Amino acid sequence: MFKHLNKDIPASVVVFFVALPLCLGIALASGAPLFSGLIAGMVGGIVVGSLSGAQLGVSGPAAGLAVIVLGAIQSLGSYDIFLLAVVIAGIFQVILGALKAGIIGYYFPSSVIKGMLAGIGITIAISQIPNVFGLGGDALENFSISRGIGSAFNQFAELISLGALLMTLVALGILLLWEKVLLKKHKIFSLVPGPLVAVVIGVLYYIFVNDPVWGIPESQLVTVPVPEDAASFLAQFTFPNFGEIMNAEVWVVAITIAIVASLETLLSVEAIDKLDPLKRTTPTNRELFAQGGGNIVSGLIGGLPVTQVIVRSSTNTMAGGRTKMSAILHGFLILISIIIIPTILNKIPLAVLAAVLLLVGYKLAKPALFAQMYKLGKGQFLPFIITILGVVFADLLIGIGLGLAVGIAVILINSYKNSHFLHKEGFENNDGHYKITTAEELSFLNKGAILRELNLIPNGSYIVLDVTKTRVLDYDVLEILDEFSIKAKRKDITIKLISNKGEIENPVSFRQYFGLDVPA
Template identity: 65%
Template sequence: MFKYLNKDIPASIVVFFVALPLCLGIALASGAPAFSGLIAGIIGGVVVGAISGSQLGVSGPAAGLAVIVLGAIATLGFDQFLVAVVIGGALQILLGILRAGVIGYYFPSAVIKGMLAGIGIIIFLKQIPHAFGYDKDYEGELEFFQSDGENTFSELINMLDYISPGAVIVTIISLIILLLWENVLSKKHKIFTIIPGPLVAVVFGVVYAMLMQDTSLEIAEAHLVKVPVPESLKDFGSQFTFPDFSAISNMKVWVTGVTIAIVASLETLLCVEAADKLDPHKRVTPTNRELLAQGTGNIISGLIGGLPITQVIVRSSANIQSGARTKVSAILHGIFILISVVTIPVLLNKIPLAVLAAILFVVGYKLAKPSLFKHMYKLGKAQFLPFVITIIGIVFTDLLIGIGLGLAVGIITILLNSYKNSHFLHKEKFNDINNKFKMNLAEEVTFLNKGAINRELHNLPKNAYLELDVTKTKWLDYDIVEILDEFAIRAKEKNITIQLISQRGTVENPTSYKVFFEKEKKEII
């Protein structure tokens, strides 16, 4: 685990700076205390990171659960909502024991790649206002339609009335530092690979904010990170909230708990799949163990006043893009959050959001590179359509809806291909027979193929001669057998001769296809 500390420590610092405002922003969007988001970030890093088998995934509070959490807190109150978080975690452990982690493998690669590209575009778009000094909305709001009635693009228009010169300067210089560090300096000397560029950018931002106070280029307080500052150790302890277990019999608490378990598990499994695809070493995360880790994290988070936890692609992708090699990076980022909120909250509150916007610009661009779109386009419609629909759905709705749309398009594509590939039919002139046709059935023929096969048989002309080759067919749906039996009757009326070819020999004008296939030991379902 500690073999790659030279890569994991710099990556954990980057993830720490990315995660800190996200934890606070998601708590704000969820209608929960700001400290509850930090608790979830700490538990997600230290506890889930330690138990999980994912080497590069990072867990914490998720924007995708913000709407659910907001409604639940409004209905139940925060104390009773924490009971639902504990219940959700227990159910996730049960799902892991029942080996439900396999669900993640049923999502097509094109949809997962579309999810990553869509998240990259959203990250980029959502950080533009912060880069220009407009911070009305919370940092972690990733949905298109926002809680204040605005949307992603309307906020870009609103931003034009609130441009801060200081924020723009910080963003531009931070981007220059990041790009120069990664593309030039890191190749010049080893020292530039040990010290992460994002840390240098953050230090620059803090120094700039301090030096430019009370000038025309200052960074407004609204454009800085906002970490709760406890006045004493007792004040720090008072920020923890404990669940009200007297509400355990409340059906609404259980409904919320089940909802959290399902949504959090689905988001986690999708992010696991996506993170594994981004992993340069292509390691595979054990998904059932991941559900056990997430469930344990949610139980602990709920018990001490934290938000629900999932594996999250924004932090995971930042971790991967920063060169992390093992889970040590995720664990360290949680430890850094804990240490920093206890010891240096005042200093953290000097970090401009514009610096974090610059870091996330780079992350977003790497997730949605133009070369990825070119690559997917070259793979053909079957890959490109689900990819693009997933991106459009995520950008203009939210993560789960976008993935659902991409999955639906992927399934339709499969059905269409199955419809086309059930058989091969061609016409040829054979001696004195002009209307001779050959139809080869595929290895597996299901009810999805009956429309295509029925159409071809129906279009055969009178007095035709059909060779029906089932040599390669092993698996037949009973619907297909019915179609062939019905066609045998029509064939007599149209004077069509049918020659059935199999591995055992040839039969002309069989009276029952079902009997024939049973004799040939074809599996009829």
């Protein structure tokens, strides 16, 4: 955990600046106290980060749960009763981890996962448009196009904050300059993250530019509660009402939160493992246990339910994080910042944070990704695009459900029927030589079992992979094999591939070997 602090510390700062407004925004959308979002962010970083086996995953309050939380608080009648449901949900998640339910995350095709990431990227970008133009919450309340496009354009132009727009462009310029140019020039630039520089410049701009046209209004700044003393700080914590333990509706809410939060976590784990440049595998059962522990603690001290979240996790990955220390440190940064420097935090323009999120959104939904998925054929592209549409126009779970349904339909159309997918030899002897013979058809439904078997192969082994009988080899399986080949080099494992095309040791790319590697 301490070997990569030179990368984890800068990444934790980047994640902190992304997580802070998200924690507050999700709390606001959930109809909960704003401080509850910060509590969930702290718990997600410190508690879940410490218990988890995920090296790049970051946990905190999730936008996907906001609607459920809002409805639950209203139906239960008070926030302290809702906190009891959060604690019970955490206990359920611990039980799910003990029952080894984490395997269900592997039964989602990569096209759906990539679609989920791209859909979230697009949603992030769209959600930041008001902050880019400096439009307050009620700025568009009286906006109308009934008097024509020209009038509407003039009306919109009057609402725009030129200062916020300028700050967004400046912040984007700094982020791109840092990433594309300066990081390649000198190592010193990797010690100071670009987003931190952008935030500092944004704070200075707000302080020194008071012009009514080019200044940034207070409505477009981060809003963090400012405690007057230790007592007022501790007074912001809320405790669950255990007197409602026999309330049946509390248990219904708890089960709902446990299921949805667990599913979102497992999907995030699958997605972030794919983004991991070292191709490490997160222990999913341990992750459910960690999330359960986090929800128990969060519920006990007044926080929202937590899950592993795509936005912060992908930001952590793209910022260069290497171990879970970056997630833990970001939790401490949230804690320290709201105690020591809340007034400074309240001077950060939302336009700067919008620039950070716009860049994250673009990286998740690059046009090259759409072209790549299209070239892979209908079997990959249809679930991918349907998932995106569902996430953008409905919500995360609906998008995933639609994408998964399309993926299953594609398999059924192709008449996929096979219950025996591989035969193992040599595992009983443990002599370092193993042979795996694959069956006629392999699809994404076999990913979890294949990954489990490959992870059982010890260091220094020699493995023969015979696919001569296989007629349908799914793209998802080839991704698993490519990721395993990267880990195999570190574990000194030799892979001999036998196919109808011949024999080869340690192929550079299984996807390229079978003609399914499409350049981005």
